[in-house]
Amino acid sequence: xYEQLSDDELFAEVVRRRSAxxxxxxxxxxxxxxxxxxxxxxxxxxxxxxxxxxxxxADELFQDAVGKFLDRGLDQFRGVSEQMPGRSxxxxxxxxxxxxHVAIDFYRRHREELAAxxxxxxxxxxxxxxxxxxxxxxxxxxxxxxEAQELYWSAFARLQQEHPKEASAWELYHHEDVEDHxxxxxxxxxxxxxxYKRVSRAQAYLKLYLLDLQRESHGEEA
Amino acid sequence: xIDVLSRYSTRRTVLTAAKSSPxxxxxxAGDLLRRGSKVGTEGVExxxxxxxxPQVEAWLKAQKxxxxxxxxxxxxxxxxxxxLDGGEEAEMWRASALEGLAARDRAASATxxxxxxxxxxxxxxxxxxxxxxxxxSALGTLDSSLRPRARWFIPLNPQRRQERDxxxxxxxxxxxxxxxxxxxxxxxATWTGRPQTLPPHLQDCSDCRSDVADAALVDAPPRRxxxxxxxxxxxxxxxxxxxxxxxDAHTARCGECAQAVLALEEGDEAIEEALDMxxxxxxxxxxxxxxxxxxxxxxxxxxxxxxxxxxxxxRDFRVVLVRERQRVRLLVQPLAGRAVTAAVFLSPGRPSLKxxxxxxxxxxxLTTASSTGARSAHxxxxxxxxxxxxxFSF
Ligand SMILES: [Zn+2]
Ligand SMILES: [Zn+2]
Numbered sequence: 035x036y037e038q039l040s041d042d043e044l045f046a047e048v049v050r051r052r053s054a055x056x057x058x059x060x061x062x063x064x065x066x067x068x069x070x071x072x073x074x075x076x077x078x079x080x081x082x083x084x085x086x087x088x089x090x091x092a093d094e095l096f097q098d099a100v101g102k103f104l105d106r107g108l109d110q111f112r113g114v115s116e117q118m119p120g121r122s123x124x125x126x127x128x129x130x131x132x133x134x135h136v137a138i139d140f141y142r143r144h145r146e147e148l149a150a151x152x153x154x155x156x157x158x159x160x161x162x163x164x165x166x167x168x169x170x171x172x173x174x175x176x177x178x179x180x181e182a183q184e185l186y187w188s189a190f191a192r193l194q195q196e197h198p199k200e201a202s203a204w205e206l207y208h209h210e211d212v213e214d215h216x217x218x219x220x221x222x223x224x225x226x227x228x229x230y231k232r233v234s235r236a237q238a239y240l241k242l243y244l245l246d247l248q249r250e251s252h253g254e255e256a
Numbered sequence: 257x258i259d260v261l262s263r264y265s266t267r268r269t270v271l272t273a274a275k276s277s278p279x280x281x282x283x284x285a286g287d288l289l290r291r292g293s294k295v296g297t298e299g300v301e302x303x304x305x306x307x308x309x310p311q312v313e314a315w316l317k318a319q320k321x322x323x324x325x326x327x328x329x330x331x332x333x334x335x336x337x338x339x340l341d342g343g344e345e346a347e348m349w350r351a352s353a354l355e356g357l358a359a360r361d362r363a364a365s366a367t368x369x370x371x372x373x374x375x376x377x378x379x380x381x382x383x384x385x386x387x388x389x390x391x392x393s394a395l396g397t398l399d400s401s402l403r404p405r406a407r408w409f410i411p412l413n414p415q416r417r418q419e420r421d422x423x424x425x426x427x428x429x430x431x432x433x434x435x436x437x438x439x440x441x442x443x444x445a446t447w448t449g450r451p452q453t454l455p456p457h458l459q460d461c462s463d464c465r466s467d468v469a470d471a472a473l474v475d476a477p478p479r480r481x482x483x484x485x486x487x488x489x490x491x492x493x494x495x496x497x498x499x500x501x502x503x504d505a506h507t508a509r510c511g512e513c514a515q516a517v518l519a520l521e522e523g524d525e526a527i528e529e530a531l532d533m534x535x536x537x538x539x540x541x542x543x544x545x546x547x548x549x550x551x552x553x554x555x556x557x558x559x560x561x562x563x564x565x566x567x568x569x570x571r572d573f574r575v576v577l578v579r580e581r582q583r584v585r586l587l588v589q590p591l592a593g594r595a596v597t598a599a600v601f602l603s604p605g606r607p608s609l610k611x612x613x614x615x616x617x618x619x620x621x622l623t624t625a626s627s628t629g630a631r632s633a634h635x636x637x638x639x640x641x642x643x644x645x646x647x648f649s650f
Contacts, residue, residue, distance in 0.1 A: 072530030079526035
């Protein structure tokens with residue numbers, strides 16, 4: 035029923051329904067179906083860029099991109115198309131950009147465990163069970179690491195709140211890779227001794243906050 | 257040591273001083289009872305016998321044990337400053353932090369004396385008994401939240417050990433503010449550095465071992481990598497000049513983020529190519545674009561299009577079988593915004609396949625079932641009052 039509509043008209047229908055609180059599934063489905071092929075092409079190029087990926091990933095990524103397009107893309111699109119006429123002027127191009135970002139994000143997050151040799155997407159088979167088990171195991175480790183890192187960033191947020199000077203020295207020295215007290219001192223307009231002192235105070239407080247947070251989060255699980 | 261000991265000995269004068277309040281008498285009595293072997297308990301019983309029931313009840317009513325929480329948290333910060341400050345102010349921090357610990361200890365003494373008072377006068381009854389229970393449980397809550405943070409008080413250990421050793425053995429463990437981590441002095445050096453060789457205590461003490469291990473992330477802090485949002489704003493030209501400078505500095509050192517930025521550019525080329533291909537196919541020659549899309553570069557998906565077969569279309573939902581190369585999926589798509597639940601059973605009595613919920617609806621992956629020889633399944637869908645039960649093959 036939507037075949038006679040152009041992309042723009044179909045897109046306008048999705049936007050209209052959405053703002054009217056009506057279900058958008060049908061027109062959105064037809065719209066993204068039209069874009070499925072270019073989307074898969076973009077995904078395959080990102081896969082090639084990261085030297086990995088399977089058709090199964092591509093499926094998941096496409097669905098993910100549709101979700102993102104619906105979640106925030108519809109609202110962002112208007113702003114972007116006004117700001118950058120030409121480049122992202124069509125909803126299709128905008129959708130493909132979302133596809134691109136979803137794919138890059140996916141392969142960044144799955145860097146370590148997907149060290150399998152790059153496969154030609156045309157030859158890829160279903161993953162054998164041992165591969166699945168390995169991926170599950172790797173996923174678990176990634177989750178634990180992610181949890182630890184999350185607590186680290188919470189500890190850092192607390193440092194920023196309670197000891198902002200120490201936090202900005204730490205941020206510069208470590209998070210922003212300056213790793214040089216003379217440079218830190220110059221940028222913060224403090225003495226080199228002070229830079230040492232702030233970074234070392236930050237280290238102590240971060241450890242104490244991190245340990246508190248870890249005990250708290252374990253306490254909640256128990 | 258003499259100092260601390262004599263400080264508690266002089267507490268005895270509070271017991272008999274005319275101006276002492278009931279609370280002061282209870283605290284002094286408890287201070288001596290909890291250190292009986294070292295300082296003696298003379299005068300305690302007489303003083304407690306002299307406290308009347310109304311006085312004790314009024315004291316209980318006025319207690320606010322939760323006020324100790326901020327006192328102890330501040331003491332914890334001050335204790336750490338003793339280690340970090342290193343300057344003249346360190347002793348000031350120490351005195352102030354010890355004052356905070358002493359406040360918690362006085363509450364323990366009052367509790368101890370209250371029990372002794374009840375032994376002499378008979379138990380508190382009714383409302384007073386409830387107040388007592390609430391007071392004790394508030395202290396318990398406070399302790400269980402703060403005891404795990406005892407490491408903050410390690411810089412006060414020389415004084416804490418003196419205090420701990422004055423207490424009756426049975427009191428020592430409860431008095432975590434003096435006793436927990438009281439021998440963990442070596443841990444402090446690890447807060448600001450990573451010692452080359454671990455002192456024996458850090459190898460033997462399980463608390464210290466796990467502290468060192470769990471805080472190791474701070475010694476090799478994660479970098480601030482570009483987030484997905486950073487990449488989006490970079491791509492959309494929404495970054496400030498300052499953000500761009502930081503980004504460039506980071507990607508100059510971080511291969512992972514540099515790769516992501518590169519992938520953004522490659523993705524742009526792919527988008528251009530994909531648009532060209534679609535345009536060619538639509539027969540709309542785009543003069544503006546140079547032909548950058550060789551036909552050989554057709555995306556894999558084009559040669560393996562997805563096949564969709566609508567199995568069922570109802571007012572509230574649609575059931576679609578999706579085949580794509582070796583993959584088979586069953587999609588149940590809600591249509592009227594109604595909540596839809598669905599289950600797929602490969603054989604009677606077995607649990608349903610695990611559904612995944614995506615933007616297209618509820619999806620059941622049949623790929624594995626298909627590869628193990630299954631050819632059909634039973635579908636059950638419920639949407640409001642409408643239900644569907646049917647078999648289907650794939
Ligand atoms: Zn220890
Ligand atoms: Zn990075």
